[in-house]
Amino acid sequence: MSATTNETKSIEAKLKDLGLKLPEPVKVPPEVKLPFSFVRVRGSQAYIAGHGPQNPDGTIARPLGKVGKDLSLEQGYQAARLTALSILANLKRELGELDRVAAWLRVFGMVNAAPGFSQLPQVINGFSDLILELYGPQRGAHARSAVGVAELPFSMPVEIEAAVEIA
Amino acid sequence: MSATTNETKSIEAKLKDLGLKLPEPVKVPPEVKLPFSFVRVRGSQAYIAGHGPQNPDGTIARPLGKVGKDLSLEQGYQAARLTALSILANLKRELGELDRVAAWLRVFGMVNAAPGFSQLPQVINGFSDLILELYGPQRGAHARSAVGVAELPFSMPVEIEAAVEIA
Amino acid sequence: MSATTNETKSIEAKLKDLGLKLPEPVKVPPEVKLPFSFVRVRGSQAYIAGHGPQNPDGTIARPLGKVGKDLSLEQGYQAARLTALSILANLKRELGELDRVAAWLRVFGMVNAAPGFSQLPQVINGFSDLILELYGPQRGAHARSAVGVAELPFSMPVEIEAAVEIA
Numbered sequence: 001m002s003a004t005t006n007e008t009k010s011i012e013a014k015l016k017d018l019g020l021k022l023p024e025p026v027k028v029p030p031e032v033k034l035p036f037s038f039v040r041v042r043g044s045q046a047y048i049a050g051h052g053p054q055n056p057d058g059t060i061a062r063p064l065g066k067v068g069k070d071l072s073l074e075q076g077y078q079a080a081r082l083t084a085l086s087i088l089a090n091l092k093r094e095l096g097e098l099d100r101v102a103a104w105l106r107v108f109g110m111v112n113a114a115p116g117f118s119q120l121p122q123v124i125n126g127f128s129d130l131i132l133e134l135y136g137p138q139r140g141a142h143a144r145s146a147v148g149v150a151e152l153p154f155s156m157p158v159e160i161e162a163a164v165e166i167a
Numbered sequence: 168m169s170a171t172t173n174e175t176k177s178i179e180a181k182l183k184d185l186g187l188k189l190p191e192p193v194k195v196p197p198e199v200k201l202p203f204s205f206v207r208v209r210g211s212q213a214y215i216a217g218h219g220p221q222n223p224d225g226t227i228a229r230p231l232g233k234v235g236k237d238l239s240l241e242q243g244y245q246a247a248r249l250t251a252l253s254i255l256a257n258l259k260r261e262l263g264e265l266d267r268v269a270a271w272l273r274v275f276g277m278v279n280a281a282p283g284f285s286q287l288p289q290v291i292n293g294f295s296d297l298i299l300e301l302y303g304p305q306r307g308a309h310a311r312s313a314v315g316v317a318e319l320p321f322s323m324p325v326e327i328e329a330a331v332e333i334a
Numbered sequence: 335m336s337a338t339t340n341e342t343k344s345i346e347a348k349l350k351d352l353g354l355k356l357p358e359p360v361k362v363p364p365e366v367k368l369p370f371s372f373v374r375v376r377g378s379q380a381y382i383a384g385h386g387p388q389n390p391d392g393t394i395a396r397p398l399g400k401v402g403k404d405l406s407l408e409q410g411y412q413a414a415r416l417t418a419l420s421i422l423a424n425l426k427r428e429l430g431e432l433d434r435v436a437a438w439l440r441v442f443g444m445v446n447a448a449p450g451f452s453q454l455p456q457v458i459n460g461f462s463d464l465i466l467e468l469y470g471p472q473r474g475a476h477a478r479s480a481v482g483v484a485e486l487p488f489s490m491p492v493e494i495e496a497a498v499e500i501a
Contacts, residue, residue: 032288032289033288033289033292034288035292035295035296035299036274036295036308036309036310036311037308037309037310037311038310039310040271040272040273040308040309040310042270042272042332047272047273047309047310047330048310049310049311049312050311050312050313050314103376104374105374105376105381106374106381106497107370108312108495110312110314111485113484113485115484115485116485117485118485118486118487118488118489119487120485120486120487121366121367121368121487122366122367125367125369128369128370129369132369141370141371141374142370142371142374142381143370143371143372143373143374143381143382143383143495144370144371144383144384145383145384145442145444145493145495146384146487147384147444147483147485147486147487147493148483148484148485148486149314149315149316149317149483149484150280150282150315150316150317150483150484151278151280151282151283151284151285151287151314151315152285152287152314152315153285153286153287153288153313153314154285155285159312159314161275161310161312163273163381165376199455199456200455200456200459201455202459202462202463202466203441203462203475203476203477203478204475204476204477204478205477206477207437207438207439207440207475207476207477209437209439209499214439214440214476214477214497215477216477216478216479217478217479217480217481275479277479277481316481316482316483316484317447317449317482317483317484318445318447318449318450318451318452318454318481318482319452319454319481319482320452320453320454320455320480320481321452322452326479326481328442328477328479330440
């Protein structure tokens with residue numbers, strides 16, 4: 001596949017090439033209310049709520065717990081990659097087409113970190129690597145933080161918040 | 168009260184109906200300098216600094232400490248609700264009228280979480296529920312993260328940062 | 335030096351007056367990939383990735399570890415001040431001139447906090463004090479959060495993310 005072809009391919013065609021499927025809407029235990037918008041669009045900007053890794057059926061993906069104890073670095077990386085798919089799924093539901101994302105702006109990556117585990121960028125790279133592969137170095141570029149938090153909802157290993165510009 | 172009436176009521180009238188009072192400017196120990204703006208307005212956007220729960224007189228509300236140990240879930244929820252009032256008080260001081268908030272955009276909710284306490288969305292719901300009650304589902308909608316941090320200033324149980332669009 | 339003179343001085347002239355030098359691009363161990371932009375500019379806004387304290391040669395500044403245990407409050411303050419220089423260095427590389435920053439908007443200050451250490455605003459003041467000294471109370475004003483996180487990359491004591499408006 002030539003670079004030109006790749007650049008003109010839709011994001012969804014690229015996802016298909018990679019064998020990746022966007023998950024169903026998130027399923028959480030019925031007693032948990034989440035009274036917020038997963039994607040909030042105003043003008044040319046979309047604010048993206050904190051997302052975590054999901055299975056294709058919408059349930060929260062396992063393993064749960066702390067990276068560096070309950071999950072290896074590689075498992076943390078995979079969780080961050082699944083989190084990218086979770087965000088893309090909600091962007092598609094909100095925007096209709098993933099190619100309406102004109103630019104990634106800000107990515108705030110939070111790792112449920114075991115005490116002493118500081119390889120946080122290496123975990124959140126699971127998110128950044130996929131976004132850059134899909135959107136390329138111009139549209140996909142983003143300012144990023146990668147930090148270790150004390151706890152995350154449902155004991156998820158990763159939660160990522162972001163903002164994008166839309167066309 | 169009809170839905171129509173409620174929609175045309177000012178935010179401050181709604182606060183009065185609910186028996187809620189906005190707190191005085193925050194009072195912290197005199198040796199602590201806070202050299203930043205609680206609300207920073209540029210163009211059509213207001214950036215809201217991290218706020219915590221306050222008493223009506225401006226002092227930091229007790230109980231202090233970690234939710235899941237020093238505070239129950241319900242006490243954490245109340246702290247998040249008080250934090251909403253703290254933010255509304257500073258928005259009113261900065262904007263003059265709370266109805267100048269045209270849209271809530273982003274809410275970043277941080278919980279001073281005891282080890283193993285992961286019911287973070289349920290705590291930050293104390294903030295979201297009040298904002299949605301006051302501003303309704305259109306203006307009040309917001310992208311949100313709810314996360315557990317290791318420590319917060321003054322050992323507050325909750326700190327919330329946000330951004331809104333203003334008219 | 336009169337206030338008028340000071341206001342018309344360039345940010346870089348002020349840095350020179352203070353004897354402060356901007357660090358070289360960040361140097362991290364070669365096996366660590368950081369696939370993101372330190373500054374992401376779109377329209378009139380620059381999104382600034384999480385930065386930490388650097389030495390002039392670009393390496394990460396010591397001491398590393400937790401403020402309140404491995405570092406004193408004063409050492410944490412100095413780390414936050416160095417983090418401001420790290421951000422200014424990347425802003426200069428991206429914008430050409432530091433005076434293109436028309437307004438500081440949002441500052442999110444994260445402290446690698448020892449258990450029980452809650453003097454987080456006093457640490458992040460090392461950042462805010464320098465930005466306000468350089469940019470003055472109008473341009474330099476910013477909404478801010480100061481929070482304690484569980485872990486930071488490379489065990490840095492401080493990481494700061496921000497957003498500015500550019501002219």
